[in-house]
Amino acid sequence: MNMLKTALAALCMALAPAAAQAQQPATAPAAAAPAAEAGTAAENAATPAAADNAATPAANAEAAKPAFPEAKPVDGIGQPVNGAIGLQPQVTKLGGEAHWMHDYILMPIMTIISLFVLLLMLWVVARYRAKANPVPSKTTHNTFIEVIWTLVPVLILVGIAIPSISLLARQYKPAPKDAVTLKAIGNQWYWGYEYPDHGIELTANMLPEDEAKKRGEPGLLAVDNRVILPVGVPIKVLVTANDVIHSWAVPAFWIKMDAVPGRTNEVTFTIDKPGVYYGQCSELCGARHAYMPIAVEAVSPEQFAAWVKTKGGKMPAEKAAEEAAAAAAEAANAANAANAAAASNAAEAPAANAANATNAAAAATGS
Numbered sequence: 001m002n003m004l005k006t007a008l009a010a011l012c013m014a015l016a017p018a019a020a021q022a023q024q025p026a027t028a029p030a031a032a033a034p035a036a037e038a039g040t041a042a043e044n045a046a047t048p049a050a051a052d053n054a055a056t057p058a059a060n061a062e063a064a065k066p067a068f069p070e071a072k073p074v075d076g077i078g079q080p081v082n083g084a085i086g087l088q089p090q091v092t093k094l095g096g097e098a099h100w101m102h103d104y105i106l107m108p109i110m111t112i113i114s115l116f117v118l119l120l121m122l123w124v125v126a127r128y129r130a131k132a133n134p135v136p137s138k139t140t141h142n143t144f145i146e147v148i149w150t151l152v153p154v155l156i157l158v159g160i161a162i163p164s165i166s167l168l169a170r171q172y173k174p175a176p177k178d179a180v181t182l183k184a185i186g187n188q189w190y191w192g193y194e195y196p197d198h199g200i201e202l203t204a205n206m207l208p209e210d211e212a213k214k215r216g217e218p219g220l221l222a223v224d225n226r227v228i229l230p231v232g233v234p235i236k237v238l239v240t241a242n243d244v245i246h247s248w249a250v251p252a253f254w255i256k257m258d259a260v261p262g263r264t265n266e267v268t269f270t271i272d273k274p275g276v277y278y279g280q281c282s283e284l285c286g287a288r289h290a291y292m293p294i295a296v297e298a299v300s301p302e303q304f305a306a307w308v309k310t311k312g313g314k315m316p317a318e319k320a321a322e323e324a325a326a327a328a329a330e331a332a333n334a335a336n337a338a339n340a341a342a343a344s345n346a347a348e349a350p351a352a353n354a355a356n357a358t359n360a361a362a363a364a365t366g367s
């Protein structure tokens with residue numbers, strides 16, 4: 001009996017680590033994702049080489065090397081700087097306006113009000129202390145001062161609200177029809193991306209510190225698959241999540257949008273300058289919240305089209321042209337079929353007439 005108990009205990013202990021591992025479902029998709037991505041990368045790398053013989057030197061390189069050369073990030077652009085204060089340089093028009101409003105309207109107003117209140121308090125403390133002012137005034141109301149201290153803050157707030165609300169409204173203006181659509185999907189703990197109009201999907205996992213350093217990228221911000229977007233074209237980002245609330249945020253674009261499971265949030269911006277811009281998940285989403293960075297590389301529209309090709313995707317115009325060609329071919333086939341049917345009908349008609357005549361003759365003879 002004791003032997004049996006010991007054996008059972010040993011078995012339980014042996015199974016325990018396996019059970020513990022089975023309780024971490026989040027590790028599995030995250031680990032599976034890079035593997036799946038590697039498969040896609042290999043396929044994608046194979047496609048252009050097979051498609052046209054005039055392949056770029058990059059496509060001739062081993063499959064592990066990306067077919068699309070990644071740009072090097074520039075220090076102080078699109079990434080934080082040690083010891084810096086203030087906001088990152090903005091590369092979107094609305095970001096530039098918001099940055100200007102922060103620096104030249106909000107900060108001066110805040111500074112003036114804080115200093116004014118501080119000086120007022122210091123003056124009151126000094127001037128009306130018990131020693132300097134032994135017989136305090138019994139005044140309880142002063143209508144003029146009360147009107148001033150109500151009216152002035154109201155005017156300041158209205159003055160801030162007018163440009164602020166108009167800026168906010170422009171930030172949430174729906175994207176134009178020709179916008180490039182990117183879908184960003186938050187997962188514990190990586191970002192998935194889709195380009196629904198181009199037929200591209202990718203996942204972005206953080207690069208290990210040493211690998212990031214090797215590539216000349218900042219640690220904790222570099223990813224294995226960057227999001228590539230064209231400059232000068234409106235971008236529509238649809239943000240959602242698969243598990244918990246995340247947030248897709250890129251400071252250089254002035255963008256921070258919550259990624260909520262079961263809901264799609266939309267945000268629009270136009271990037272003005274090519275470059276590499278980093279961001280991070282900005283909603284506390286779990287143990288590895290700090291390790292799901294965002295890296296966007298903005299390139300010229302021509303380079304973007306080339307990248308779409310290396311990923312096995314198609315530009316919407318190309319897709320539309322192909323669809324139109326297919327529809328035209330189908331219409332031509334239908335027309336051919338109709339002609340053939342008409343021709344065979346025409347051939348059958350005299351025969352039918354002859355048969356009818358024979359029948360009529362037989363009937364006449366019969367009667």
Ligand SMILES: [Cu+2]
Pocket residue numbers: 186187245246247281282283284285289292
């Ligand atoms: Cu997150």
